[in-house]
Amino acid sequence: MKRMNKVKSLYVHIPFCDSICDYCDFTKLLYNDKFAKEYLENLKRELDDYSPFFVETIYIGGGTPTSLPYDYLAELLKMLSKYSSNVKEYTVEANPENLNPEKLSLLKEYGVNRISIGVQTTNDEISKKINRGHTFEEVKQAIKNAREIGFSNINIDLIIGLPNVTKSMFEKDLENIVSLGVNHISCYSLTVHPNTVFYRKNIEEPTPEFARELYDFAHEFLAKKGFVHYEISNWAKEGKMSLHNLTYWNNENYYGIGLGASGYLGSKRYKNFINIQKYGKVGFIEETEEVENKDLRTYQLLTNLRTIFGLDLEKFKNLFNEDLLVTKKNEVYELIKEKLIVVENNKLKSTYEGMMVLDQILLKLI
Ligand code: SF4
Known part of the structure; x- marks a missing residue:
């Protein structure tokens, strides 16, 4: 059996957020200065374990990477600059409320060329109800700031099937987002996970029929606006598909660094510690799985x-x-x-x- 050995991509997880959204099941915690400082030191040690390497795509996700204060964000980007000299696509996830011109200029300076903004809904009332910390005005301002600083490659994340969002409200969300001129949109159907506020409040997931109706609308509406529906939940303008995510969807190798991150190197998949008390203290990797031929075949299809x-x-x-x-x-x-x-x-x-x-x-x- 032939294995894919070229590691093209690096994922870096920053788990901090300014507030916690009611539906969120990602590996995240409220920003804490002491933890953040220590975390960056641990990230550096973890990266050093794999050095030297060069990748074609870097994706800093979270959490909310831009919740890091300016100096810490600078430290992180400097740390990663060792690996980014061949990078084609360099994405940072952000929330509108902490995407200010200073941080955007810093990202630009270090070669970041794609911003992925968590919006989820453009309705301020719904946004407040799910404990998102921003308004649609702030989304518009964040995109304006990003454009002025020279970012043309911008993704927006939306959620399909949030509670109390009707079909016409979702249609409005898409219209609002398209009117901002972004070139990539991700729409994920709501899943209610245990350990979330939604779960405790017994919030229901959208029925498969309703979710399908919204996907159908997005599929048709975005096609008319020039977007290619290139993956189940992702739409892009021609040439703006996410190269980083294509590494995952092509079943190719990638490094995953940080709390709870997963990686795939050679024939091994690994998962890092998800507990901040253990990550970097007990070690970095919690589980490793040797991917057998039949599983690799399954992954390839999937x-x-x-x-x-x-x-x-x-x-x-x-x-x-x-x-x-x-x-x-x-x-x-x-x-x-x-x-x-x-x-x-x-x-x-x-x-x-x-x-x-x-x-x-x-x-x-x-
Ligand atoms: S900002 Fe993102 S990672 Fe943080 S709580 Fe909200 S959805 Fe989760």
Whole structure:
């Protein structure tokens, strides 16, 4: 079996936030100066363990990386500059309320070329109800600031199916976001996780029918506005697809650094400690899993079929010594008949309908 060894991407997790949103299940904690200082020291040690390396994409996610005060953010970017000389895409996640011109200039100075802003809803009342700390005016201001400082590559995250958000309110969200001229939009359907305020309040997830209705609207509306629906939950203007996320969806190797981060190196997947009392003190990696051939095959299908680029049948044959069109001939035929997949240029691709019911496709092919 051939393994993919070139590590193209680096994910860095900054777990701090200025406030905690009611639905949030990410690895995060309220900003605390002592923890943040210590955390940066630990990050540096963890990075040193992998040095030297150069990657094509860096993604600083969280948490809210821009909740770090200016000096700490500068320290982080300086630390990462050792690895960023070949970088093509350098993304930092931010919340509108802490994306000020000073921090934006700093990001620019260190080569960051993509900003991903957590918005979730453009309705101020809903935003307040879910404990987001910003208004739509602040979103507009943050984008204006980013543009003035020279960022043209901007993503906005929205949530599909927040409580009390009707279809027309969601339509308004999309209209508002498109009117800001951003070139990438991610829409994730709400999941209510245990250990969240939503869970304690018994908030319900949107029904699959309602979520589908909203996805259908987004799919059609954003297509008319020139966005390509290139992954289940992601839309981009031509040439603005997230290179970093494509590393995940192509099932390729990446470093994951920081609290609770996951990485995939050679044939090993690893997961870091999620407890801040243990991360960097007990060690960095909590679990390592050797990916066996059959699991790698599953990952290949599961990740590749999420995007419109699909699964390269020749590459699949080289990796697993298996011609999917022979071993799964009947299943592929049925899926084509059901209009869930197509075979084009030796690639197996999910249709929009297929992406919406990806589990059904995977059940047949795995
Ligand atoms: S800002 Fe992001 S990471 Fe922080 S609590 Fe809200 S959703 Fe979670």
